[in-house]
Amino acid sequence: xxxxxxxxxxxxLWKEIKLPSGVLGADVTPDGLRAFAVCMDRGVYxxxxxxxxxxxxxxxxxxxxxVVYLPQSKRLISAGYDGALQWxxxxxxxxxxxxxxxxxxxxxxxxxxxxxxxxxVTGQYLPGGYKYEPAPEQEPSVRVFDAHSGEQLLxxxxxPPVLSVAFSPDSKFVAAGTMMGNVRVWEVSSGKQVAEWTTxxxxxxxxxxxxxxxxxxxxxxxxxxGDGLIACGMGPMRDPMAGNGKQIWQQxxxxxxxxxxxxxxxxxxxxxxxxxxxxxxxxxxxxxxAGRLAQGKWNTAFFSRxxxxxxSVDTKMRVTDSTFAADGKRLxxxxxxxxxxxxxxxxxxxxxxxxxxxxxxRTT
Numbered sequence: 261x262x263x264x265x266x267x268x269x270x271x272x273l274w275k276e277i278k279l280p281s282g283v284l285g286a287d288v289t290p291d292g293l294r295a296f297a298v299c300m301d302r303g304v305y306x307x308x309x310x311x312x313x314x315x316x317x318x319x320x321x322x323x324x325x326x327v328v329y330l331p332q333s334k335r336l337i338s339a340g341y342d343g344a345l346q347w348x349x350x351x352x353x354x355x356x357x358x359x360x361x362x363x364x365x366x367x368x369x370x371x372x373x374x375x376x377x378x379x380x381v382t383g384q385y386l387p388g389g390y391k392y393e394p395a396p397e398q399e400p401s402v403r404v405f406d407a408h409s410g411e412q413l414l415x416x417x418x419x420p421p422v423l424s425v426a427f428s429p430d431s432k433f434v435a436a437g438t439m440m441g442n443v444r445v446w447e448v449s450s451g452k453q454v455a456e457w458t459t460x461x462x463x464x465x466x467x468x469x470x471x472x473x474x475x476x477x478x479x480x481x482x483x484x485x486g487d488g489l490i491a492c493g494m495g496p497m498r499d500p501m502a503g504n505g506k507q508i509w510q511q512x513x514x515x516x517x518x519x520x521x522x523x524x525x526x527x528x529x530x531x532x533x534x535x536x537x538x539x540x541x542x543x544x545x546x547x548x549x550a551g552r553l554a555q556g557k558w559n560t561a562f563f564s565r566x567x568x569x570x571x572s573v574d575t576k577m578r579v580t581d582s583t584f585a586a587d588g589k590r591l592x593x594x595x596x597x598x599x600x601x602x603x604x605x606x607x608x609x610x611x612x613x614x615x616x617x618x619x620x621x622r623t624t
Contacts, residue, residue, distance in 0.1 A: 269571035279611030282596030292585030298324030326369035339366035372431035383420025437477030531556015550579035
């Protein structure tokens with residue numbers, strides 16, 4: 261573990277919870293006492309954080325890829341590579357609604373802060389020409405639904421595959437990012453596109469082993485004031501199959517015309533690896549970025565509003581999702597460790613939810 265001399269962030273591992281298979285998405289109740297995880301074994305799990313135990317409350321037909329908890333209604337929404345969204349009632353522990361959101365995978369999902377909307381993004385990378393650029397979408401890549409009734413509200417066009425989605429703090433806008441570094445922002449009430457730009461710094465062209473593009477914007481988050489939008493992923497690399505591009509985030513002033521890049525990770529702060537998760541610490545304008553480490557010292561790091569690296573740690577696992585308890589005193593990192601061989605015909609549990617005691621000072 262490493263940090264600056266100022267110690268603006270203190271992070272200590274409090275609990276490590278093992279789950280049956282790799283965790284692709286996670287969320288927690290505001291008090292941080294219950295967590296929810298969706299896994300590669302198709303399962304939707306409820307976790308007692310204090311006890312470190314879990315139980316299965318739902319299932320998709322393929323990998324379960326995303327999950328959000330709605331505190332007001334005390335319900336859970338999950339998404340999967342089966343293209344479905346499912347609503348789960350936690351009191352009855354039953355799946356009460358299922359809709360087919362996409363024909364292809366749900367890469368990522370998000371719920372609006374006011375809990376009115378849930379968005380899911382999809383898209384398959386199919387070469388569209390001799391330059392291997394993605395072919396046009398075969399279905400609308402971004403869909404927005406009523407988070408309570410499941411009614412589809414918006415069906416939005418984008419450049420597939422669309423890998424990330426986020427709502428603004430006021431719930432009025434939804435943004436989505438693609439493998440090719442294209443970001444679009446829409447007004448939720450009207451479906452009108454209000455911004456679009458492309459950054460080339462998240463995408464690589466591979467000629468080793470096969471010709472293809474790889475990479476993309478794997479996570480998005482609006483800044484707390486709503487004026488900035490931060491994207492994270494992996495920078496260009498010589499051998500995309502090795503997955504050793506630069507750990508990267510960039511922040512954009514999306515309300516400006518044209519959109520401008522406001523700041524990005526400082527040279528020298530990053531190693532190599534795919535960054536898959538980004539989240540703001542409640543109330544401090546400090547954000548955490550996490551993912552998979554290929555080379556370097558960290559796969560989880562805290563940054564200030566100005567982009568300064570405040571604290572970093574190697575969690576010794578691939579992180580696929582991150583979230584905080586409402587008071588910011590605990591950080592939850594979900595993901596997986598390397599899968600071991602079967603023992604007595606059964607794979608050891610390789611999914612992980614690591615819970616950290618977290619203390620963050622206000623920074624500039």
